[in-house]
Amino acid sequence: MAGRNGRTVRDLRRGNRAEVLRRLYFDGPMSRFELGPATGLSSGSISNVVAELVADGLVEEAGSVDSDGGRPRTLLRVAPGSGHMIGIDVGETRVRVELFDLALTELARTDRALEHQRYDVEVVVGHIRDGIAEVLAAAGIAPERLLGVGIGVPGIVARTPGQGAVVHGQTIGWDAVPVESLLRSTCRLPDSVPYFIDNGARTLGQAEMWFGAGRGAHSAVVVLFGSGVGACLVTEEVGSGRAVEWGHLTVRVRGRRCRCGAFGCLEAYAGAEALIDRWREQGGRPPEHADEETALTALLAAAYPPEGVEADPVALALLEETAEYLGAGLSDLINLFQPERILIGGWAGLQLGSRFLPAVRRHAIAYALRYPAERVTIDLGRLGPDAVTVGAAILPLADFFARGGRRAEPAHEGRRPTWRTALEERSPR
Numbered sequence: 001m002a003g004r005n006g007r008t009v010r011d012l013r014r015g016n017r018a019e020v021l022r023r024l025y026f027d028g029p030m031s032r033f034e035l036g037p038a039t040g041l042s043s044g045s046i047s048n049v050v051a052e053l054v055a056d057g058l059v060e061e062a063g064s065v066d067s068d069g070g071r072p073r074t075l076l077r078v079a080p081g082s083g084h085m086i087g088i089d090v091g092e093t094r095v096r097v098e099l100f101d102l103a104l105t106e107l108a109r110t111d112r113a114l115e116h117q118r119y120d121v122e123v124v125v126g127h128i129r130d131g132i133a134e135v136l137a138a139a140g141i142a143p144e145r146l147l148g149v150g151i152g153v154p155g156i157v158a159r160t161p162g163q164g165a166v167v168h169g170q171t172i173g174w175d176a177v178p179v180e181s182l183l184r185s186t187c188r189l190p191d192s193v194p195y196f197i198d199n200g201a202r203t204l205g206q207a208e209m210w211f212g213a214g215r216g217a218h219s220a221v222v223v224l225f226g227s228g229v230g231a232c233l234v235t236e237e238v239g240s241g242r243a244v245e246w247g248h249l250t251v252r253v254r255g256r257r258c259r260c261g262a263f264g265c266l267e268a269y270a271g272a273e274a275l276i277d278r279w280r281e282q283g284g285r286p287p288e289h290a291d292e293e294t295a296l297t298a299l300l301a302a303a304y305p306p307e308g309v310e311a312d313p314v315a316l317a318l319l320e321e322t323a324e325y326l327g328a329g330l331s332d333l334i335n336l337f338q339p340e341r342i343l344i345g346g347w348a349g350l351q352l353g354s355r356f357l358p359a360v361r362r363h364a365i366a367y368a369l370r371y372p373a374e375r376v377t378i379d380l381g382r383l384g385p386d387a388v389t390v391g392a393a394i395l396p397l398a399d400f401f402a403r404g405g406r407r408a409e410p411a412h413e414g415r416r417p418t419w420r421t422a423l424e425e426r427s428p429r
Helices: 009-027 032-039 043-055 121-139 179-186 200-211 272-281 292-303 313-337 347-367 384-402 418-426
Strands: 059-065 073-078 084-090 094-101 106-113 146-153 156-160 164-169 174-177 195-199 220-225 229-234 242-244 341-345 377-380
Touching: 009 032, 009 043, 009 059, 009 073, 009 384, 032 043, 032 073, 043 059, 084 121, 084 200, 084 384, 094 121, 094 384, 106 121, 121 179, 146 179, 146 200, 146 384, 156 195, 164 179, 164 195, 179 195, 195 200, 195 384, 200 220, 200 229, 200 242, 200 341, 200 384, 220 313, 220 347, 229 313, 272 292, 272 313, 272 347, 292 313, 292 347, 313 341, 313 347, 341 347, 347 377, 347 384
Parallel strands: 084 146, 146 195, 220 341, 341 377
Antiparallel strands: 059 073, 084 094, 094 106, 156 164, 164 174, 220 229, 229 242
16 A cells, blocks of 8 residues: 555565665674664664564674673674675676675676677677676576676667667767677576666766765766776766766867767877877887787886886876876866766776876866865775776665565566555565
8 A cells, every 4th residue: 555655565665674784784784773773763663674684584693792781782784695796897808707795795707808809799798698607607606596787888878678778889889789688698597687787987986986985975976997988977866876978078179089980079088098099199109919908007107117217208298188188077077067076997097096196186176167176086996997897796786775685576578467566565575
């Protein structure tokens, strides 16, 4: 039965379960006594919810603590082995697949190189399929145990009723690629295992906001700086975040041609691929046949050599110019969204690191409006090269918590009878 606000008893019960699970996950272990004030639920509701979660195997005891004059209080935590997730990063040079338990402890991983056929759809789908099978076999986990598979991809992800997630990756030559339906037809996973496919910048943002440098912020922009550049906006209005195609903001009219086909995009000046191309055009010598990460390392070594060695003036000037482009691009994010924090991640962002950051900060503040610029901090992300994969695994985990710790049901064709829905809303579970 629905109340005046439209919520049913089942909705309230699911919300209570979700709140207890989240509190135990982020702040646990905790006692039942502590859960009441932390969640705002009554002691009776806490007892009922905890009893359900323990019976479902989602919550377990984790020792005890002394109380003031009474019996020791039992501590509770989310049971790490009660569920598993797979996180996948479709990156610029490889597809990384990792298997996690509910506590996001890595149980198995595999990296599969993307070389000559870098973004060939069949190659990428094959790497994902084989990687999923490999990590499940390595950890001895049955596919039915999965809460879901999260995947971070380049490009814009649209969701359609018939095909699920469809990827529009203009910079990598993906034109409306039905990734989810391809995986459904290729991977040997049960229909009960959902796929969560999103832009890689959003999965990076999800990880940094849950466990990294964004934790506790009400608003943040998390920047993914790799071959190209992208960003994830997190505010109270957009909840868990929204990917924004920041790299294709125009910074120079009739400028350099970008991978997307347009001219003057930020990515055409500040992305690692463009940065290395510009170095080569100006007489720099990246190592022959080197991948982008190795070439960027060589560029940094030329610009910032060991003490006593003269810096390459071309490399140094190029990095200083790139810092200004990035700073100017960040100033647009500051002016548009006025975030508390901007966090820079991605393999290139981490490689450029703290040496590059002061110049980026300086230019961002110089180009931005004074009021929002005085209230933002600009830092590196904290989660390292696995952040996109961890964030991808968080997507099914967040959905699981939102359902109150109940697994998603496979979609069925046709509408369900109204009488069945009404009965389920009245049912105690």
